[in-house]
Amino acid sequence: MGSAAPAAGSLRARYLVYFQYRGTDFNGVVAVRGAQRAVGAVGVQNFLEEAAERLNPVVPIKFTISSRTDAGVHALSNAAHMDVQRRADQLPLSPEVMTKALNTHLKHPAIRVLQTFRVPGDFHARHAATxxxxxxxxxxxxxxxxxxxxxxxxxxxxxxxxxxxxxxxxxxxxxxxxxxxxxxxxxxxxxxxxxxxxxxxxxxxxxxxxxxxxxxxxxxxxxxxxxxxxxxxxxxxxxxxxxxxxxxxxxxxxxxxxxxxxxxx
Missing domain, CATH: 3.30.70.660 (Pseudouridine synthase I, catalytic domain, C-terminal subdomain)
Structure with missing residues (x-):
């Protein structure tokens, strides 16, 4: 996922997020949008992004998933990167605070964030995986x-x-x-x-x-x-x-x- 330029008067920080989930309740890890979401299908990414929005970012937060998994497949540890833009008068959240904040706002008990890292702005969770x-x-x-x-x-x-x-x-x-x-x-x-x-x-x-x-x-x-x-x-x-x-x-x-x-x- 390409990243847009930071909004005027804001600071952007990129994070690598490790997370796990029990896949039984989900239509896969990738977010479900539009009509499918309206009929009840949902992806793990939907809940991650909804939790991230509770951080009050300047622009909506999107997760770029490292490894796609199908409906019913679980993850002991998957990864994604996200860009968080905050106002210029706000310092970027530390990785430790970010992990705690995401877990606090996650609304599904079958998902948990394991750990978060600050990474360079050009880091890509899918392409950089070794x-x-x-x-x-x-x-x-x-x-x-x-x-x-x-x-x-x-x-x-x-x-x-x-x-x-x-x-x-x-x-x-x-x-x-x-x-x-x-x-x-x-x-x-x-x-x-x-x-x-x-x-x-x-x-x-x-x-x-x-x-x-x-x-x-x-x-x-x-x-x-x-x-x-x-x-x-x-x-x-x-x-x-x-x-x-x-x-x-x-x-x-x-x-x-x-x-x-x-x-x-």
Whole structure:
């Protein structure tokens, strides 16, 4: 998102905001505008921007989201940048005060701001990201969805198998293709269940068919979490790693896939 010149008599400060959310109640992270909003669809960004407007900025505040997530997908830590313009007689808010203020004004309990940084005026939350990590959670050994613990519903993909066991799969890359993680997960699960062989997976990849099996079948949204978005010198600090929510995701059978695929339009 390009930034307009500061309004006359105002000072502009750009912030990088890390935030988390439980995606069950949202139509994705991106704001819903116009007619869709009128019929009840809402994005996480809508609530973030409404909270930011309570700061009484000179011009409306818009969040530029680092990583888009679909309806039902969660985030242990997503990121966005925003420009805040205040009157010339008002100093920019400190990152600590900004974090507290946004959390105070957030009107949905499934969203929380983790931490805020002051960044240069040309910083871009999406383009500057050096690494994104997604986590997909599977539960095996659950005959029916209703037998899954109420604390795990809408937070994993429940599959039938011999015994109850939780599996974590992590995928890290600078960027991802549209729904790539859900498609890769579906293929891996199909191999595990015997519906696909490794040779068939190889053939799928080599076919490059946009309507192939991996393009039309994908894992459900509720098992997917955006775990972290990292930025150069900030890469050593992972907001999600310090959160209690992340502690419950250290299950057995962890599989890590290091992808180096550039997203294309």
């Amino acid at each position: 690494s994104r990590t997604y986590l997909y959670r599977l539960a095996t050994g659950c005959p029916t969805y209703n037998q899954l613990s109420v604390f795990e519903r809408d937070r994993c993909w429940a599959l039938r198998a011999e015994r109850l066991r939780f599996w974590n799969m992590e995928f890290e890359s600078q960027s991802f293709l549209y729904r790539q993680v859900r498609r890769m997960t579906a293929v891996l699960v199909a191999v595990g269940l015997g519906a696909l062989t490794p040779a068939q997976v190889k053939a799928i990849l080599e076919s490059r068919d946009p309507m192939g099996w991996s393009q039309t079948c994908m894992a459900p949204a509720q098992g997917l979490f955006l775990k972290s978005v990292l930025y150069g010198s900030l890469a050593e600090w992972n907001p999600a790693s310090t959160q209690e929510e992340n502690q419950g995701f250290q299950g057995q059978g962890s599989h890590r896939s290091n992808q180096r695929l550039e997203a294309r339009a």
